[in-house]
Amino acid sequence: MENKTPVTSHIAIQALRPAYALPERLTRDHLLVSSCYQCRKCSGGCPLTFAMDLLPDRVIRLALLGQEDMVLNCRTIWVCSSCETCTTRCPNGIDIAGVMDWLKEAAVQRGRAIPESDVANFHRFFLEAVRDGGGRLPEALLMRRFTLYQIKSGHSAWEVLRNLKLGWKLLRRGRLSLRTHPLHNKKEVSAIFKESGF
C-alpha cells in the first residue's frame, strides 16, 4: 500500500530540510502529533486503509517529522471518512481524525494539488449549496451542481448516467425534495460564512 506514495525528487529534498513549523502549528491547535509512539492502533482499526496511499500512523509520523509535501499531497487525508475510530482508540489521546481535517484545510489554503479533487470539490459544492440555499442544504441543487462538474471534468457518461438514475429512483420514492428551505434569518448564516472566510 505504501509503495503508491509519490516519491519525487523534491520530496527527497524535503527529507533533508523538514518544515519544523508544521508539527509546531499542529501542537498549537491541540493536535499533539508528538505524543505518538507508533503503536499503529489507528491504522489497525481504520476501515479505509484499502483506499489510502499512506497509513494513518505514517501521516502522524511524517507530520511530526515536518514532511509537509508528503502529508499535504497524500490521498489519505481525503479518503478518511472521519469515522473517528482512530481518535477513539489512540492510547495517547491524539485526535487523529482532527489531524486529517487540519491537513485538508491546510492543503486547500496553500493551493496544493489535491489527488482526490472530486472529494474536495464535493465538500466545496456542499458548503456553497448551504450558503446559496439560504442556510440549509438543498440536496437537489448540490446534486445538480456536482453532476455538471462531473460532466465538465470528464467523468465517464456511464458514471453520470448512473447518478441520474439513482436521482430518478429517489424522486419516484419520494426521497428527493426539489424545494429549498431557506431560513427566515438567512442573513445570519451568510454572516457566519463570511466571518469564517468561506
Place this chain on the structure above:
Amino acid sequence: MQVSYYPGCSLEGTALDYAASIDGVATLLDLELVELDDWNCCGASAAHSLNHRLSLALPTRNLMIADRAGRDVVAPCALCFNRLKVAEKALTGGKGAELDVPYRGAIKIWDLLDYLTQDAFLTTISQKVVKPLEGLKAVCYYGCLVARPPAITDKADYENPQNMERLLKVLGVTPLEWSFKTDCCGAGLAVARPDIIHTLVQRLYERALAAGADCFVVSCQMCQANLDFSQERISEKFGRDYYLPVFYFTELIALAFGFPKVKAWLEGHLVDPLPLLQKKGLIHHIAPRLKPPFEEI
C-alpha cells in the same frame, strides 16, 4: 412531554421517510417534538474538512437556539448530533472563545435512539406492542458518529452499544450478535467516491448474512441511505444477489404497534421490505408499490 427537535437537512430530503416515521412514533408515544426555530445546516463533513471555524460556528447557532428554548434537544441524524456535541464541548471547554456566545449549557443533547430507549420509554413501548415482530432476525447497525469519539459524545458503551438491541427485544425482534455494529459505511464519500462505499457496504452485507440476519436496523439516515441505495449496485458488482432490507428503528416500533401508516413509510426504501415482512407473516396484502404520500416533493 416536550423536547426540542433538530431534524437536520437530509430529513427534508433523502430521509423524508425517516422524518415521517419519527413524527408518527413521537405521536404514538405522546412526545411533542418542538422543532428548533429557524435552524440551519450543521455543515456536516464538508465544513470540518475545509473550514474549522465554520464547522464550529454553524452548529453553535443551532445550539444557541436550543439553549434559549431551554429544553433538551434531540437529533435523529448522527452527524448533526455529533456536530452539536462538538460545539457544546468547544463552548464549555474553553476552545470556543473566538465564538463569543453566551451559552448557558443547561440543556442536554440527545441522539434520538438514546432518547427513545430510556427506561421510561421502553416501558411505554412494551405496553403498546400489539403485534410482536416475532421471527424477524436483525443486526443492529449504529454507525460511527453517535458513539465516537466518546470524549465528544459522552457515551460509555461506544465500542459495543446495546440500546438498540434492548429496544428490538421489546418489539419481539431477535437481535443478532455481530462485531460490526459501529463500523463505518463511508458516510459522506457516497457521491464523490461511490466505489469506496461499495467496498465498505458489501463487507457489511457479508457480515450481516454470516450472522444470519434478515435485515439491518439503523438509527442514522446516512447509514440507511448507503446500505439501501447501494444494494443493487453491489449485487451487480460482486455477483451475489443481496436482499437485506434496511429499517429505521422507528419504523419497527410503529410496525409492532400495528400503526397503518408504516406501509407508506416503507415505500420510501429502494430495497422493498414488504416481501420479507410478508414471508415472516408480519404484514398482509401487498399492493403494488406506489409513490409514497409524503407531504413534500
